[in-house]
Amino acid sequence: MNEEPRLSAQDMIERLEPALSPMTRIRAVAALLAGLAGAVFVGTLWWSEPGPLPGRTQLAFAVFTVFCLAWAGYGGWLLTRRAALFATDRVIAAWIGLVASLTTTGIVTAVAVRRGTGTGPALAVGGLFVAVALVLTVRAHARRAALLRRVRELTGPEE
Template identity: 80%
Template sequence: MTEEEPRLSAEEMIERLEPSLSLRRRIRAVAALVAGLAGTVFVSALWWSEPGPLPGRTHLAFALFTVFCLAWAGYGGWLLTRRVPLFATDRVIAGWIGLVASTVTTAVLAVVAEQRGAGLELALGVGGLFVAVALVLVVRAHARRAALLRRLRELTGQEEA
């Protein structure tokens, strides 16, 4: 008579595939939250302490950077509150935040460089590199999420919709 190995339920298998909040994810979440809050405080303090009237594009840039920092802080806070498997949703969200931030920042820098008549190629080159990296991360995150959801359906016996 041979001993059978204990069988795992579908839920236990899923937990092993994608733990809800590993130490690594907690550290990432806290880092995003702290960096986002610190960035928000820093950018806001810099924005409001500038002497004299600022041009409209400067107000826009400060507002955008503040929004990006708040997005990262919100992401970190959201990630810390999750107690269920995320199936790489966190990676997808982080990728999209990075893609939007790098695209908008590149566009703003290109407009400023064009208005000043210098450095447009550099702004587009460096910005394009950041956008390309962010795009690769978004594609990889979506692929990872799709693989995890496919595995979830296999383990739970659900058919694809």
């Protein structure tokens, strides 16, 4: 008799779910397009500024361009995935959002200090964004851990 080779649990999952869900695909395309559009927009503003810009302004433009490219890279990476991600995509997106929120809050607060306009509003708004990003990061990690636990429960001990 000819026996079929046994498939691992991961192979079965990949065969059951060979493509991204429509909602994940929409999120990926949105991240890719928004990231590219943002990078083009910020890059164009940076390039079109007359005269030499101060170093801090150059740094701010560079940081915002990197954030936009990170989102574009995330969207492109997500579109190329054909296997179950077990919420890895959400963990990555949450970390991009958290780093962007923290950095932007730091930059805006530094500008407020430099201008002497008070840091209250900058820290309040920035703190809100950081808090939301932190909650989303914790939730993404918890969701991924739950999915991985479920996979281990379903597959049993490795042979």
